[in-house]
Amino acid sequence: MAGDEWVDALVPKIMEGMTACWACPVGLNTERGINLAGQKAVHQVVEDLVSVLFPGCHGYEPMPEHNLKEGMEDKLRRIAAELKDQVKQALQYQCTVEHDKDCSKCRDCQTKAEACVSGLFKALPAVQATLQEDIVAAYEGDPAAKSTMEVVMSYPGVYAIMVQRIAHVLYNAQVPLIPRIMSEYAHSRTGIDIHPGAQIGPGFFIDHGTGVVIGETCVIGKRVKLYQGVTLGALSFEKDAQGRLVKGTKRHPNVEDHVVIYAGATILGGETTIGAHSEIGGNVWLIHSVPPHSRVYNQQPRPLIRQAQGRDRSVNDYGDDLGQGI
Amino acid sequence: MAGDEWVDALVPKIMEGMTACWACPVGLNTERGINLAGQKAVHQVVEDLVSVLFPGCHGYEPMPEHNLKEGMEDKLRRIAAELKDQVKQALQYQCTVEHDKDCSKCRDCQTKAEACVSGLFKALPAVQATLQEDIVAAYEGDPAAKSTMEVVMSYPGVYAIMVQRIAHVLYNAQVPLIPRIMSEYAHSRTGIDIHPGAQIGPGFFIDHGTGVVIGETCVIGKRVKLYQGVTLGALSFEKDAQGRLVKGTKRHPNVEDHVVIYAGATILGGETTIGAHSEIGGNVWLIHSVPPHSRVYNQQPRPLIRQAQGRDRSVNDYGDDLGQGI
Amino acid sequence: MAGDEWVDALVPKIMEGMTACWACPVGLNTERGINLAGQKAVHQVVEDLVSVLFPGCHGYEPMPEHNLKEGMEDKLRRIAAELKDQVKQALQYQCTVEHDKDCSKCRDCQTKAEACVSGLFKALPAVQATLQEDIVAAYEGDPAAKSTMEVVMSYPGVYAIMVQRIAHVLYNAQVPLIPRIMSEYAHSRTGIDIHPGAQIGPGFFIDHGTGVVIGETCVIGKRVKLYQGVTLGALSFEKDAQGRLVKGTKRHPNVEDHVVIYAGATILGGETTIGAHSEIGGNVWLIHSVPPHSRVYNQQPRPLIRQAQGRDRSVNDYGDDLGQGI
Numbered sequence: 001m002a003g004d005e006w007v008d009a010l011v012p013k014i015m016e017g018m019t020a021c022w023a024c025p026v027g028l029n030t031e032r033g034i035n036l037a038g039q040k041a042v043h044q045v046v047e048d049l050v051s052v053l054f055p056g057c058h059g060y061e062p063m064p065e066h067n068l069k070e071g072m073e074d075k076l077r078r079i080a081a082e083l084k085d086q087v088k089q090a091l092q093y094q095c096t097v098e099h100d101k102d103c104s105k106c107r108d109c110q111t112k113a114e115a116c117v118s119g120l121f122k123a124l125p126a127v128q129a130t131l132q133e134d135i136v137a138a139y140e141g142d143p144a145a146k147s148t149m150e151v152v153m154s155y156p157g158v159y160a161i162m163v164q165r166i167a168h169v170l171y172n173a174q175v176p177l178i179p180r181i182m183s184e185y186a187h188s189r190t191g192i193d194i195h196p197g198a199q200i201g202p203g204f205f206i207d208h209g210t211g212v213v214i215g216e217t218c219v220i221g222k223r224v225k226l227y228q229g230v231t232l233g234a235l236s237f238e239k240d241a242q243g244r245l246v247k248g249t250k251r252h253p254n255v256e257d258h259v260v261i262y263a264g265a266t267i268l269g270g271e272t273t274i275g276a277h278s279e280i281g282g283n284v285w286l287i288h289s290v291p292p293h294s295r296v297y298n299q300q301p302r303p304l305i306r307q308a309q310g311r312d313r314s315v316n317d318y319g320d321d322l323g324q325g326i
Numbered sequence: 327m328a329g330d331e332w333v334d335a336l337v338p339k340i341m342e343g344m345t346a347c348w349a350c351p352v353g354l355n356t357e358r359g360i361n362l363a364g365q366k367a368v369h370q371v372v373e374d375l376v377s378v379l380f381p382g383c384h385g386y387e388p389m390p391e392h393n394l395k396e397g398m399e400d401k402l403r404r405i406a407a408e409l410k411d412q413v414k415q416a417l418q419y420q421c422t423v424e425h426d427k428d429c430s431k432c433r434d435c436q437t438k439a440e441a442c443v444s445g446l447f448k449a450l451p452a453v454q455a456t457l458q459e460d461i462v463a464a465y466e467g468d469p470a471a472k473s474t475m476e477v478v479m480s481y482p483g484v485y486a487i488m489v490q491r492i493a494h495v496l497y498n499a500q501v502p503l504i505p506r507i508m509s510e511y512a513h514s515r516t517g518i519d520i521h522p523g524a525q526i527g528p529g530f531f532i533d534h535g536t537g538v539v540i541g542e543t544c545v546i547g548k549r550v551k552l553y554q555g556v557t558l559g560a561l562s563f564e565k566d567a568q569g570r571l572v573k574g575t576k577r578h579p580n581v582e583d584h585v586v587i588y589a590g591a592t593i594l595g596g597e598t599t600i601g602a603h604s605e606i607g608g609n610v611w612l613i614h615s616v617p618p619h620s621r622v623y624n625q626q627p628r629p630l631i632r633q634a635q636g637r638d639r640s641v642n643d644y645g646d647d648l649g650q651g652i
Numbered sequence: 653m654a655g656d657e658w659v660d661a662l663v664p665k666i667m668e669g670m671t672a673c674w675a676c677p678v679g680l681n682t683e684r685g686i687n688l689a690g691q692k693a694v695h696q697v698v699e700d701l702v703s704v705l706f707p708g709c710h711g712y713e714p715m716p717e718h719n720l721k722e723g724m725e726d727k728l729r730r731i732a733a734e735l736k737d738q739v740k741q742a743l744q745y746q747c748t749v750e751h752d753k754d755c756s757k758c759r760d761c762q763t764k765a766e767a768c769v770s771g772l773f774k775a776l777p778a779v780q781a782t783l784q785e786d787i788v789a790a791y792e793g794d795p796a797a798k799s800t801m802e803v804v805m806s807y808p809g810v811y812a813i814m815v816q817r818i819a820h821v822l823y824n825a826q827v828p829l830i831p832r833i834m835s836e837y838a839h840s841r842t843g844i845d846i847h848p849g850a851q852i853g854p855g856f857f858i859d860h861g862t863g864v865v866i867g868e869t870c871v872i873g874k875r876v877k878l879y880q881g882v883t884l885g886a887l888s889f890e891k892d893a894q895g896r897l898v899k900g901t902k903r904h905p906n907v908e909d910h911v912v913i914y915a916g917a918t919i920l921g922g923e924t925t926i927g928a929h930s931e932i933g934g935n936v937w938l939i940h941s942v943p944p945h946s947r948v949y950n951q952q953p954r955p956l957i958r959q960a961q962g963r964d965r966s967v968n969d970y971g972d973d974l975g976q977g978i
Contacts (some may be wrong), residue, residue, distance in 0.1 A: 006427060006766050017777025019721065020706070029707060029801070035714030039805055044712070052344070055797070060370070062361030069345065073337055080333045098799055114332050121336050125343025143563055143571045144521060144542045146502060147424055149355070149600055151869050154506040156513065176798060176817060180806040187808065188841050189514050191536070191862045193880075210517045210537045210843070211862045213553075213880055213915075216796045218607065227864075228519075228539055228557070231915055237795055245795045263539075266915065269529055275764060277815055282592060283611065284955050285935065295958040297829045303610050306621040341862055342710040346676030364788065381681060386696070387698060390773075395671065399663055406659045410790065440658050447662050451669025469889055469897045470868045472828060473680070479691055481877055513838050515721070517862070536843045536863045554845075554865055554883070589865075608918060609937065629936050632947040 025310035031039075034093050037086040042181040045086065048079045049166055053125075053128050057152050058159075080117055083178075087170075089115035090177040116173045123169045133202040134161050141205045153320035157206030167196035199223075200259070208263075214253030217270060224255055229284075234268035235287055246275055256292065360419050363412040368507040371412065374405045376485075377493055379454050383478050384485075406443055409504075413496075414439035418505040440583035442499045449495045459489050459528040466553055467531045482533030483517035483552075493522035526550075527583070534589075541578030543596060550581055553589035553608075561613055582618065657878075660863075662939045688950050689738040690763030694833040697738065700731045701818055702811075705780050709804050710811075732769055740765035742829040757852075768825045775821045785854040786813050793845075793877055808842035809878075819848035853909070860915075869902030869922060876907055879915035886920035887939055908944065 016318055029036050047058065052075055056063035063071055088109045092303040095103035103109060137160055138151045145151055163186035167179035179196035187193040191210035194200075198214045203220040208228035213255055214220075218232050234251035253267045256276035261267070263285040267274065280286065283298030290296055334598055357364050373384065378401055382389035391398055414435045421429035428565045429566045431438055464477045471507060477484055489512035493505035513519040516593035517536035520526075527548040532538055534554035544558050560577035582602035587593070590609040593600065597652075599615040604628030606612060616622055672687055699710065699848055708715035740761045747755035755761060761875050788812055790803045797803055803810055815838035819831040831848035839845040843862035846852075850866045858864055860880035866872075870884050873877040886903035905919045907930035913919070916935040919926065925941040932938060933949030942948055 004733065006770065007729055009356070010770055011728045014728060014773045014776055015721065015725060018724070018780060028848070029709045029714070029804075033717055035708055035716055036716060036801070036805075038708055038711040040710070040712040056361055056364055057355045058366070059364040060366040061363060062355070064361055065359055072342060072344070076340060077330075080336065081330065091807070093801065094799070095362045099799070110743075116331065118336055121340045126341055127878065128344060140570065143506055143573045143575070143577065144507075144523075146573075147961055149362070149419065149421070149423070150503055152355075153362075153503060154510040157465065157511065171952060177802055180798075180802055184806040184808065191517050191843050193860050193862060197796075208519050208539045209517060210513070210539075213860045213862070229537060229555070233915070234795070236829060244792070247795045247798075249795070251795065263915075264590075265557070268882055283609075283935075285950075286955065296955050298611075302605070303612060303624055304623050305394055305616055306623075306960070351695045367677050381688055383681045384692070385690040386692040388690060390687060391685055395667065398670070399667060402663045402666060403656075403659055406662065407656065408919055435723065444658065444662055447666045450666055454670060457661070468898070469886070469899045469901070470849075472832075472899075473746070475745065475749070476689070476829055476832055478681075479688075479829060480836040482836065534845050536845060536865070555863060555881070564739075589885070591915075606963070609935075624937075629933070629938065629948050629950055631942055 007115060011259075012133050019028060034089060034096055036089050036093055036177065039181055039185075041082070042086060042178055043078060043185045046163055046166070046182050048075055048082075050162055052076060052079070052222070053124070053131065053162065054152055057149075069217065075076065076121070079097060080121065081289040083120070084113045084117045086178055087175050090175060094176045119173050120166070120169045126134070127165045130202045131158075131162055134204050136225060137203040137205040137225070138207075138210050142207055156192060157209045160186045160190045160192035160194055161200065161204055161210075162186075164194040164196060164200065168198070170198075171196035186255050198252075206230075217250045218252040219254045221255060221257035221259070221276065223258050225260045227261065229249050231266045233237060233266065233268050235272075289309050337497075346397045348476055355467035360415060362415050362419055364501065365507055365511075367408070368412060368504055369511045370491070371405060371409050372489055372508050372511050374401055374408075375450075377490055378402060378405070379450070379457065379488065380478055384473075387484065402447070406447065409446070410439045410443045412503050412504055413442050414502060420502045442496060443499050445499050445549050446492070446495045451497070453491045454516055456528045457488055457492060460484060460530050463529040463531040463549060463551070464533075467493040468533055472592045475630070482518060483535045486512045486520055486532065486535065486538075488512075490520040490522060490526065491526065494524070494526075497522035524578075530554075545580045547581060547583035547602065553587065553597050553621045555590040556587050557592045559592070561598075597630070665889070685735070686741060686748055688741050688745055688829065690836075691833055693734070694738060694830055695837045697731060697735050697836050698815055698818070698837050700734075701729055701776075702814055704728060704731070705783065705814065706804055709801075714945060728773070732773065736765045736769045738830055739768050739827050742827060750837075768822060768827050771825050772818070772821045779817045779821070782816055782854045783810075785885045786810060786856050789855040789857040789877070790859075791877060794859055795800045807862045808844060811840045812838045812844035812846055812858065812861065812864075813852065813856055814838075815848040816848060816850065816852065820850070820852075823848035856882070858882075870904040871906045873907060873909035873928065875910050877912045879913065881916040882913050883918045883920070885920050886916070887924075 008189065025232065051059050052072055055068060055072065091109040092103050092111055095101050095109065108307035112181060135158060136147050139145045146222045150274045163182055167182040171179040183194060183196045192206060192212045194214040195216040197216035198218040200220045211229040212231055212318050213231045215233050232255065234252050238246040240246050247289065250270035252270055252274040254272045258277045259274050260279040262282040265280045266285045267280065268287045272287060274280065275290055275292030275294060277292055278290055278294040278296065284296050284298055286296060299310050299320055340478050375405055377385050378398055380640045381394060381398065388605040401559045417435040417438055421427050421435060461474050461484060463479050464481050465471045467520035489508055494507040501648065504575040509520060509522045518532060520540040521542040523542035524544040524546065526546045529549035530546065532552045536556040538552060539557045539559055541559050558579050564575055566572055578596055579600065581600045582601045585600050585607040588608040591606045592611045594613045598613060598614040600606065601618030601620060603618055604616055604620040604622065610624055612622060612623050657658045691693035702930065703711050704724055707724065708718060743761040743764055744755050745903065747753050747761060763978030787800050787803050787810060790807050791797045791800045797868060815834055819834040823831040835846060835848045844858060844864045844867040846866040849868035850870040852872045855875035860876045863881040864878060865883045865885055867885050884905050890898040890901055892898055904922055905924040905926065907926045910929045911926050913932040914934040918937045919932065919938045926932065927942055927946060929944055929947065930942055930946040936948050936950055938948060
């Protein structure tokens with residue numbers, strides 16, 4: 001790059017502007033000597049954890065049967081070491097920057113980080129068992145699914161719930177930052193945005209999935225099935241006396257066992273409960289509770305049809321069967 | 327990692343729980359010695375095939391003109407070898423695990439795999455020619471498109487149909503697993519979920535595309551144009567006497583030549599046909615056929631407008647031009 | 653690969669078909685000796701620029717405080733050299749292929765490319781400052797956000813606007829191809845499709861974001877907030893005397909300061925202006941202007957509810973509070 005005078009002249013000036021900006025701390029990942037793991041390092045831990053749960057499925061190399069156990073033990077050790085560091089740094093960041101304490105010398109974050117990772121590891125077999133139920137639910141719930149292996153290797157809804165179930169364990173252990181980076185990694189890959197705080201029962205299946213949003217305080221029962229574009233969201237946000245949003249309240253719906261929610265439906269509010277065995281039709285907008293065994297659907301749509309050469313026909317000419325298809 | 331006692335204590339216990347889970351076969355990619363190619367290996371084949379169809383466009387390195395032909399021949403050879411292995415393993419998996427036979431020693435899967443890859447390669451020039459029509463359709467169909475090269479290098483709808491046209495050839499050859507992993511790779515990158523089974527004519531253009539779902543048994547004609555969030559889906563699922571979903575039936579719509587479907591429209595059902603030259607308006611919900619040259623749009627929406635200081639105005643104050651914009 | 657006779661027989665034939673197709677120039681990135689940078693090379697520049705704006709946040713390695721300044725200077729130099737080459741090639745492509753001139757020997761593209769990159773670099777501190785406002789808006793606008801660092805590291809809307817603000821500078825400098833490849837990279841990762849041409853004020857926040865589309869000629873004010881699935885699009889396309897779409901006209905809406913647009917709303921047309929401090933409800937379809945301080949929402953939805961055992965209840969049994977939740 002020698003001789004690139006225009007670059008030599010350019011860089012120092014820009015640096016001045018940029019470093020001046022560092023005075024304002026928003027989003028500077030080196031403040032007070034704390035270097036949080038980058039996004040991609042957290043993504044790598046997610047991929048490694050998934051590869052332990054489903055060996056050989058999501059990575060590049062197959063994992064040969066004869067040294068599967070050794071390979072997994074090695075991987076678990078590497079994950080433990082790496083994730084512990086990431087969690088420790090996240091805890092130190094929270095302690096130092098958010099709570100404004102000097103946490104650099106205490107061993108507290110270290111101890112907590114080990115406890116968090118141990119907790120996750122101990123939960124892994126149960127997470128794996130629950131995911132098996134999710135996979136079976138997907139296979140049984142989609143006529144296009146040819147085998148459970150196809151479900152594991154190509155269903156975005158299954159990938160999203162894999163990552164969420166892992167992130168949820170860390171969220172419950174009050175790990176900052178890491179669980180959200182994990183769930184956002186799944187969102188980025190699948191278009192499915194499930195907050196790590198959401199509580200979701202086994203046998204959960206999201207088909208297609210792009211555009212699904214599941215909020216932090218959702219509680220979802222067993223064998224629930226969603227389609228693309230479903231929102232389980234907040235109805236409105238509580239504000240405090242200063243007009244700031246109140247954080248941490250119950251804002252998102254409850255969905256009981258065996259509910260099916262079709263594409264594009266929107267269900268909002270922390271006091272909204274969808275009773276067990278209900279079906280919510282496509283594009284329905286619902287902001288209050290419905291009892292078990294309800295079928296909720298929009299009124300008959302009446303799209304107008306105009307044909308060429310001036311002939312207009314009302315939709316009734318095509319019969320009266322324009323339901324919501326649930 | 328020596329001295330990490332907490333890890334040494336942790337790992338063996340977790341392994342017990344995990345390997346116990348392997349007794350249940352769902353999603354274990356090492357069963358009976360078959361090691362399917364991992365997801366990422368299939369993704370690599372997709373990228374290599376795309377780089378042969380559009381040299382230098384989607385990868386990192388440019389592909390210099392002077393050794394373009396040699397470079398492509400090399401790449402085709404590598405793809406052939408790699409994809410043949412992947413297809414062979416997928417066929418063996420299907421034969422061994424799904425059909426419960428001993429397929430490890432027969433040459434049948436090997437022979438079939440070669441035939442599948444040969445078939446795909448022979449189809450590549452025709453696929454490329456069809457994609458050229460798709461690219462032209464995108465350029466002509468979007469006022470924001472500045473050049474066909476911009477379309478190739480930055481239009482997600484074009485990428486999604488590239489991958490689908492490749493995967494569709496393998497789907498027709500009854501290759502298990504691989505075509506769905508390929509199409510899901512495109513879904514992950516684009517938010518556009520086109521099943522490899524869908525039959526799609528030339529000059530196909532999806533603009534923006536996030537949230538589009540096109541089902542397995544769709545049949546789409548020539549010069550069709552879709553916008554983001556369009557679903558061409560199933561209306562309901564047939565069940566057998568045991569209450570299980572029937573797989574393999576015609577479940578998704580037909581869309582004839584020169585149809586335009588605007589953002590967020592939902593068209594459902596295997597008996598639904600959208601006649602040629604029709605326009606389907608944004609957010610329309612349609613579950614029955616319409617004849618050629620139809621214009622289908624929602625009835626005038628009547629959103630309410632409330633202004634500050636108690637003044638309420640009906641939407642009519644703003645005129646009566648609130649159509650669906652098709 | 654020696655001995656793979658089936659491959660040896662296969663490849664030359666395919667090559668014939670493929671190279672024949674090269675006669676038609678659509679999408680061939682080697683024409684007349686110009687080798688545009690591949691997609692992935694442009695993506696790398698985006699990641700490098702983001703890593704300069706938010707050191708250590710989005711990559712793999714942390715960026716230690718002690719050599720932060722040096723590391724950034726190095727990175728800026730590398731970006732400058734690489735991006736200059738990419739821009740130069742894009743200009744040469746435009747000049748040679750689109751305008752059909754011989755631009756290979758003139759220094760014009762070189763000089764312009766340096767000016768474009770200098771312009772972007774000089775704009776970086778201002779871009780960074782604006783992004784800080786975006787981050788604060790996200791933190792203040794979402795009850796689930798625990799810290800500004802969480803926002804930087806896991807909010808897709810923030811990532812999308814980062815990339816758009818960079819691409820917008822290059823778009824304004826009339827760089828072909830590169831800005832759209834950049835914004836499509838963000839679209840691919842986030843499901844948020846913001847055209848580099850859109851003019852967007854500071855304090856912009858998109859929550860969740862999947863399915864958002866913001867067109868080329870949108871003008872958006874300060875402190876605007878959008879949710880997932882919002883379209884700011886074109887109502888219809890002008891055609892010329894030959895029936896071809898007219899490119900470059902104002903086609904997309906204006907959104908004034910402090911507007912909130914809820915999930916799934918569609919706002920269309922170049923003459924549509926949403927007045928300051930307005931709220932647009934979920935799923936609203938709007939194709940005309942509304943004055944400042946408007947609240948626009950759909951009429952009360954009346955989904956029907958059918959319960960088990962023949963009991964039907966109208967929605968009114970559940971009260972009359974079925975608003976649009978804005």
